[in-house]
Amino acid sequence: MERLIIVVAVLPLVSALLIQLFAGRIGRSIARVSVAITTLSFLLSALLLSWALIGHSPQTLPLGNTTTIFLFDPLSTLLATIILGISLIVHLYSVRYMAEEAAYGQFFVLLDLMTAALLFMVIAGDLITLIIAWYLVGVILYFLLGQDTRSQTAYRFAFWTLITYRIGDLPLILAAALLYNAYGTWSLTTIFTEIMANPDAHQFLGLPLTEVVAALIGLAAFARSAQFLLHTWLPYTMDGPTPVSALMHAGIVNAGGFLINRFAPVFIHSGDVLNGIFVVGLITAVFGSLLMLTQNDIKKALGYSTMGQMGFMIMECGIGAFSLAIYHMFAHGVFKGTMFLSAGSVINDARHDDGIPKDELYTFAVEKRPNAASQPWLLMAAITLSVPLVILVFAHLLIAEDYFQKQGAVVLLFFGWVTGAQLIFATYRMRSQNIWRLVGLSVLSLVVVVLGYVVISHAFDLFLYPDPAFRAQLYAAATIDLLRFDVLVVITTLIIVSGWILTYYAEQNGYRRRQQTKRLWLNFYALISREFYISDIYTRLSRTILSISGRLNVWLRWL
Amino acid sequence: MTGIIIILLTGVFLPLFPMSMIFNAIVDNIKHPWLRVLLFAVWPLIGLLIVYNSKVVIPDWLMPMALTTSALYALRMLSLREVTQWSGFLATSLWSLLWLAVMHDTPVGLLYSYAISMSTPLVLLVLLSAGLEQRFGAAYTGLYGGLARTIPRFTGILVTVVVAAIATPLFPTFFIMLDMIVETISATPLAAMALLLIWLLWSWAGARLIQGLIVGRASNVKILDMEITTISLYALILLMLIIGGIYLSGVIL
Numbered sequence: 001m002e003r004l005i006i007v008v009a010v011l012p013l014v015s016a017l018l019i020q021l022f023a024g025r026i027g028r029s030i031a032r033v034s035v036a037i038t039t040l041s042f043l044l045s046a047l048l049l050s051w052a053l054i055g056h057s058p059q060t061l062p063l064g065n066t067t068t069i070f071l072f073d074p075l076s077t078l079l080a081t082i083i084l085g086i087s088l089i090v091h092l093y094s095v096r097y098m099a100e101e102a103a104y105g106q107f108f109v110l111l112d113l114m115t116a117a118l119l120f121m122v123i124a125g126d127l128i129t130l131i132i133a134w135y136l137v138g139v140i141l142y143f144l145l146g147q148d149t150r151s152q153t154a155y156r157f158a159f160w161t162l163i164t165y166r167i168g169d170l171p172l173i174l175a176a177a178l179l180y181n182a183y184g185t186w187s188l189t190t191i192f193t194e195i196m197a198n199p200d201a202h203q204f205l206g207l208p209l210t211e212v213v214a215a216l217i218g219l220a221a222f223a224r225s226a227q228f229l230l231h232t233w234l235p236y237t238m239d240g241p242t243p244v245s246a247l248m249h250a251g252i253v254n255a256g257g258f259l260i261n262r263f264a265p266v267f268i269h270s271g272d273v274l275n276g277i278f279v280v281g282l283i284t285a286v287f288g289s290l291l292m293l294t295q296n297d298i299k300k301a302l303g304y305s306t307m308g309q310m311g312f313m314i315m316e317c318g319i320g321a322f323s324l325a326i327y328h329m330f331a332h333g334v335f336k337g338t339m340f341l342s343a344g345s346v347i348n349d350a351r352h353d354d355g356i357p358k359d360e361l362y363t364f365a366v367e368k369r370p371n372a373a374s375q376p377w378l379l380m381a382a383i384t385l386s387v388p389l390v391i392l393v394f395a396h397l398l399i400a401e402d403y404f405q406k407q408g409a410v411v412l413l414f415f416g417w418v419t420g421a422q423l424i425f426a427t428y429r430m431r432s433q434n435i436w437r438l439v440g441l442s443v444l445s446l447v448v449v450v451l452g453y454v455v456i457s458h459a460f461d462l463f464l465y466p467d468p469a470f471r472a473q474l475y476a477a478a479t480i481d482l483l484r485f486d487v488l489v490v491i492t493t494l495i496i497v498s499g500w501i502l503t504y505y506a507e508q509n510g511y512r513r514r515q516q517t518k519r520l521w522l523n524f525y526a527l528i529s530r531e532f533y534i535s536d537i538y539t540r541l542s543r544t545i546l547s548i549s550g551r552l553n554v555w556l557r558w559l
Numbered sequence: 560m561t562g563i564i565i566i567l568l569t570g571v572f573l574p575l576f577p578m579s580m581i582f583n584a585i586v587d588n589i590k591h592p593w594l595r596v597l598l599f600a601v602w603p604l605i606g607l608l609i610v611y612n613s614k615v616v617i618p619d620w621l622m623p624m625a626l627t628t629s630a631l632y633a634l635r636m637l638s639l640r641e642v643t644q645w646s647g648f649l650a651t652s653l654w655s656l657l658w659l660a661v662m663h664d665t666p667v668g669l670l671y672s673y674a675i676s677m678s679t680p681l682v683l684l685v686l687l688s689a690g691l692e693q694r695f696g697a698a699y700t701g702l703y704g705g706l707a708r709t710i711p712r713f714t715g716i717l718v719t720v721v722v723a724a725i726a727t728p729l730f731p732t733f734f735i736m737l738d739m740i741v742e743t744i745s746a747t748p749l750a751a752m753a754l755l756l757i758w759l760l761w762s763w764a765g766a767r768l769i770q771g772l773i774v775g776r777a778s779n780v781k782i783l784d785m786e787i788t789t790i791s792l793y794a795l796i797l798l799m800l801i802i803g804g805i806y807l808s809g810v811i812l
Contacts, residue, residue: 136728163763
């Protein structure tokens with residue numbers, strides 16, 4: 001039964017082959033073959049997921065006498081189902097959406113190949129299969145994004161994606177080579193077993209091998225999940241077909257979170273690396289969200305929104321909440337996929353009627369004109385700060401009493417509190433006939449979201465990492481010195497609260513700024529609108545390299 | 560002294576800069592496609608033949624020299640626009656890495672299979688370049704573009720061959736590169752880093768070549784696309800390369 005997971009991954013390959021061979025004869029109805037096979041593969045993966053859910057233990061599935069191994073485990077079955085679910089939706093959407101395209105059959109071949117590569121990536125039980133699938137995802141994505149071969153822009157940005165992905169391949173290959181040299185096997189299960197038994201058995205350049213490998217895996221994940229400085233490809237790849245954008249933002253970009261989860265046994269011995277991952281994720285989340293707010297192009301804003309979400313996902317890994325990252329990946333995948341696939345209809349509808357009621361929500365959210373509140377300020381501030389905290393603490397107490405002893409959980413609570421408070425703060429600033437009803441509704445929605453999030457994430461935790469000792473080790477690895485932690489929490493709280501107070505006073509003064517502050521603010525806005533000049537720097541760098549290449553050729557007479 | 564002379568002589572065939580310029584000068588001057596094919600097919604084999612028959616001791620300084628040659632040509636590929644010249648530079652960059660395999664005491668038979676695996680996509684690329692010259696009068700990137708719309712079947716094969724040549728999975732060169740990195744990472748991590756950098760440059764150059772040829776609007780002039788039998792032949796060779804790659808992975812990894 002477990003071997004069916006190999007069939008699940010092979011089916012899209014069969015579909016791609018059938019389309020390639022028979023597209024010329026059958027014509028456009030060949031897409032139905034692709035949809036049918038993807039549906040079958042999805043159903044099989046769902047069956048396997050239910051098999052894993054009812055408690056069938058993980059298994060390694062070697063392919064004959066080769067080094068190729070596949071894994072049947074909670075992570076592989078869950079992700080295979082998610083990938084196939086998203087892929088199936090994208091397939092169904094593409095049947096009509098891509099109907100006018102000249103290379104219709106070729107699109108479905110590439111889509112099936114991409115699905116297969118992603119599936120092989122998540123079920124890979126050896127380093128070679130993992131590297132091959134990881135590498136091929138980048139190559140296939142390049143051609144999918146360049147589906148419109150008339151568009152130079154599409155190819156330009158598809159190339160950005162390709163080169164970032166290739167940069168991300170390098171650390172993974174290095175990590176694999178180091179692990180193979182140290183343990184003499186490509187099998188992930190064997191390597192992880194040996195690492196768990198003796199984590200400090202090997203060193204590389206005087207450093208513990210586990211730390212070096214964890215850092216390399218982290219780098220590979222950063223490139224794939226568009227972390228800060230390796231993110232420029234994500235918001236710019238909007239010239240590709242919409243179904244590809246949906247697949248990319250809902251599935252492919254999450255690969256970083258998967259990779260970190262797959263190498264969890266390495267990360268529990270690499271606390272410093274986890275802390276580094278947290279910082280990178282945090283920076284990405286902040287920068288992604290900041291850049292999203294300044295975009296006036298809906299798809300680019302969605303791109304930066306994905307970057308911010310990927311930052312959160314990586315940050316969750318950094319605090320040891322590995323399974324939460326997988327849940328985040330799933331939740332974000334579903335909602336972002338829906339947004340991309342509806343973007344076309346929204347734009348089309350908006351051409352006829354924007355459909356936005358010009359009420360207080362509109363003036364607040366779109367025109368950025370908050371209304372003065374009519375309720376006592378202190379009372380509202382108390383509600384803003386206390387209600388989310390009470391909800392979060394209560395929700396987590398329901399799940400596990402010892403939850404607050406884990407530093408990672410405290411970080412999550414902190415974020416939940418800040419965002420929850422932000423929600424109520426925003427509600428409070430809206431003018432309404434019945435402010436208490438509005439606040440009540442926002443509190444209720446917060447309760448539902450928090451409870452849902454906490455319960456589901458806990459369920460993911462139990463499913464993906466059933467061993468409580470292993471879960472505890474993950475959180476323990478991400479722990480930092482208590483004093484430093486407390487100082488960081490206090491500083492962050494102060495920054496956020498100062499932001500709120502500043503906003504409050506700015507409102508009170510009717511947004512009047514002094515000349516100097518105004519200039520500073522404009523410079524800051526210019527910096528953001530140029531996206532911190534990061535892509536400009538990369539463009540300049542690549543032009544310099546090309547110029548060096550050209551000069552060398554001239555000096556050496558093209559020989 | 561004799562050893563150095565032999566190495567310098569071998570450096571013409573298993574390219575070492577500046578002896579590598581000889582091969583590229585010959586490629587530049589031979590105009591007949593089948594002669595070019597012959598050149599690409601046998602050149603590294605001659606080098607391996609000399610190394611093994613002379614039983615020369617390979618000095619340590621050869622590794623940085625081979626890596627520098629490979630990196631130099633990989634970098635120079637980025638600004639090339641002529642397809643045959645591009646193939647020549649990629650050949651130089653690939654074959655110079657065979658020195659590393661020689662230094663790691665790779666069995667002779669396996670080394671020859673490395674050389675053949677590296678050369679086969681290049682041979683196909685040279686033939687495709689001749690096909691472009693025949694159709695358009697020149698095989699330059701960015702000159703006409705839009706091949707994907709003008710001659711889609713030819714483009715499909717061209718893209719796959721380029722992808723095979725730049726060490727993409729599941730083609731043999733991918734596994735050869737992986738093996739070389741595994742062999743070098745512990746003793747000489749810098750060499751492994753250099754190999755990865757070279758690999759990255761190939762991808763960059765490959766993408767530039769593909770983009771320069773296939774992207775753009777279709778030509779208004781009717782151009783003859785590749786025949787089905789020819790496509791089948793190319794596809795068969797590429798399939799054999801993939802099977803060879805998978806087989807090679809079982810042997811070397």
